[in-house]
Amino acid sequence: MKLVKVTIDGIRTEAEDRTPLVQVAQKIGVKIPTLCHHPLVEPYGVCRICTVEVHMRGRVRLVTACNYPVTDGIEVFTQTDRVRRTRKLILEWLLARCGHVPLLNTLAAEYGITEPRFGRGDDTCILCGLCVRVCSDVVGAHALGFFNRGTTRYVGTPYDEPSDRCIACGACVEVCPTGCITMDDEVEQIRGELPLGPMTAIYIPTMQAVPHQPVIDYDSCIHFKTDACRVCAAVCEAKAIDHGQQDRREEIQVGSIIVATGFQPVDPQKVPQYGFGRYPNVVTALQVEHMVNASGPTNGQVLLKDGSRPQSVGIIHCVGSRDKNTHEYCSRVCCMYSLKLAHLVHERSGAKVYNFYIDMRSAGKGYEEFYNHLLEEGCEFIRGRVAEVSDWAVTPAEQGKLVIRVEDTLAGLVRRIPVDMVVLSTGLEAREDADEVRRLFNMSCSSEGWFLERHPKLAPVSTFTDGVFIAGCAQGPKDIPDTVAQAGAAAAEALALIDTGQVELEAYTAWIDEERCSGCQICVPLCPFSAIEFSREKKVSTLNEALCKGCGTCVAACPSHAAQQHHFTDAQIMTEIEGVLVR
């Protein structure tokens, strides 16, 4: 690497030989205006606004700083009269084409242009080519190009047809210096909804994410669409980004497993009368949770879709719980998290908050006190299941509001309450893939899909499969303190197994009476645990009781009455049959 000496506006500096001049200037804080320049693409030198004066070995030249490579000993002047005159002329030419672009007019003002000599054209594209270059060099979509020559030159798509190569990434919009290119309304609308989700294809899932590392969304990353871009990799100083990473499957041998696969919130669209998905300001509790997070997309503000603060907010409890149409059970946590959100929404937005509840279930340490606190805070509590949420205004006061229609069972009348925002306290339900997980671990599910514990009181974190434990909402709805307690119990159970260093066998294993066994081997392949082996030496089948799980299938199959099962012998079961049939 060869360093060269450069002087810019009297400031001496050193730079790598042949570095573009604009970069060197930027580094030392000398401002050179640019229009067609962008660090992600190769210099193009087409707008010429970056023109500067270079003195080299007695020669004086005007050059474009964006693509002029520095060499040793050059002296650069960016604000001489000649430079300013030249830039002024360039700006006037640009204005002759695009007379109303704000950016150009700001620059023009800097150079003392009030009325451009060549008039003001109506175009907005200055033909800088940034969009074309970003689209092909960075995005790799090659959807844009230049067409025609001279005064009729323009940027567009082939044959002016909508291009099927465009991936709607918006990079051209992003780089266009004049705002000539805009996004389709529909796409813009989707982007408008983004504040509650990731803004870019590479993002850190949440501020609290563990590990606290960005992830790349395969489906929206440009690189995986066009094989180009890699802008993130280019700007990452740590060189940490590897687009070549592949999903990896790892097999890990363990002695016990804790299944804590959790729950999923009930899809609020299953309760269509509350208008989720129809009205933009009907949101779920989790979305509000996202908003009230200080490090979240709204910096902790509770905002309506239009960015304004709500004056009134209605929180509807039991959405997808205690409802024969969705789940009959109580999701246990919604009352308390609704109270918490009521408190936070009120605190952050000053809005009037209504809670619509069936029963207030605030059992738990400090919970009832919190409920009383909310009552004192002025939060409204209306007892009754909400019938519907609509934007159908009956009175002027309801205009532009969401109207919650509810029977107030304490007042004994049907009320209509207009609010700006409706929060749906969605219940908890078993995960969609609970059945697959259940099969994987040979567990059972309750009819609602929650994993079944071995015994509700005596073995609350054990399952029917030895060494597999459950904790958290996978077992049933519960709040964080209960989950943590249960997780501790499950971990202790798992540790107890490790600590003991031995496992207790089931008492009801099978055994084979070798005196009776003829060695017919019917039983051998029946055992799913390979506990039975045929002894070539003794010519009989032998059973390893340590491997036997006690299903008794071999016993039922043994034609010699040689295989029997502890506690389930033929004689015992036969006697049971006689017993249950005694008149």
Next chain:
Amino acid sequence: MATTAFEPRIVAFFCNWCTYTASDLAGTARLAYEPTAPVIRVMCSGRVDPQFVLKALQEGADGVLIGGCHPGDCHYQEGNYKTLRRFRLLKRILSQFGVEDERVRLEWISASEGDRVQHVINEMTDQLRKLGPWHARS
């Protein structure tokens, strides 16, 4: 002897992990069903020896119900498939012995299907009432 209405007696063999748990669930859910089917618990429906079915009929049962996990759900991986094979062959023999199809039944009832226990026992009891008693000996 006073004639009383015929109440069928069913011997039910339920596997510990699915159907027996389901019948427990039916109990905790207070699902009432006909008191016609005392349950004999086995660890797996694969333990149900065809001899048990015949023994129950010989001892005067009017029906036999075997309950196991759904195929693919067996706590012991494949015990219920073995049950199914035995059951299909047993049914052929039972038909030769003159045992009507409804009398001996195999049902897959998972641990969560307490209502299914209720339904199956009620339905079977109904069918057996119509069918009348089974006398193993003439």
Next chain:
Amino acid sequence: MAEKPKVAFYWCASCGGCEEAVVDLEEQILKVVDAVDIVLWPVALDFKRRDIEAMPDQSIAVAFINGGIRMSEQEEWVHMLRKKARIVVAFGACAHLGGIPGLANLADRRRIFDTVYREVPTQEGQPGTFPQESSEPDGNRLALPAFWDEVKALDQVIDVDYYLPGCAPPPKLIWGAIEAILTGALPPKGAVLSPNKACCDDCPRKDSKPDKIELTEIKRPATHVADPDLCFLAQGFVCLGPATRSGCGNPCIEGNMPCRGCMGPMDDVFDQGAKFLSAFASILAPKTEAEIDRLLDQIPDPVGTFYRFSLPKSLLHRRRPGATV
């Protein structure tokens, strides 16, 4: 010299094969004749019912009774022999389990009479003329024994002390039983005088049995020739060996025929057919109901196959009278 122990042989519903089995003792029969005094043997010696009736109770040391019980006359005879004999041995598969005649329990008396006296094409005389228990042809009263609705094994009619299994019992076992009786070295009452292990134990093809059998086809000796060295079950033949007591010496296997189960079940097995069924179903490959049924269609007569010798002694004994299925 003390009086020789008295021995009786009697036959009920049987084919005569058991009598042949006694003769198959060959020269050992001379030892038997030396050692005992045969007081009854209808197939060989001319003793009448009244001769036995005249004997004091318990005067016969041992009565070997073969054949199933299906007629009133047989019932009378075995009750009498039970009274006269100190030991009763159920001799052969029919007395032990009901045997081949026991397959009649799949039908009833009416069905059998209809078949034999009405429906068979070789019927002579007047079809539909049934034998009567009592009739008076030409003014003479004629009585015939009553024909039962079902066949019973000997121990379903009288108390039995020992069982000599087999169709017919192997001479080796017969000789062993006689020796034991003569020397008084008898096992506990109720014992089957044959090893309590299944035929597979001493099967000459035992070593050819694979670790895992998964049948996708079931073969029958009538339609397929078996490999002479391979385990029958592994080839797909229904071989009752695993559910059948050994002691026979495997003559069927040697003759390239699968075991049919004449020696009966092992101790503590309640129902030989059901037990074999359970074992056999365990080696079938299919998993779905339809596939299983398709495979099982290849066994045309499951009861006749699995209960060939043991139907009367099965848990249900017989087809339910009046059954409609």
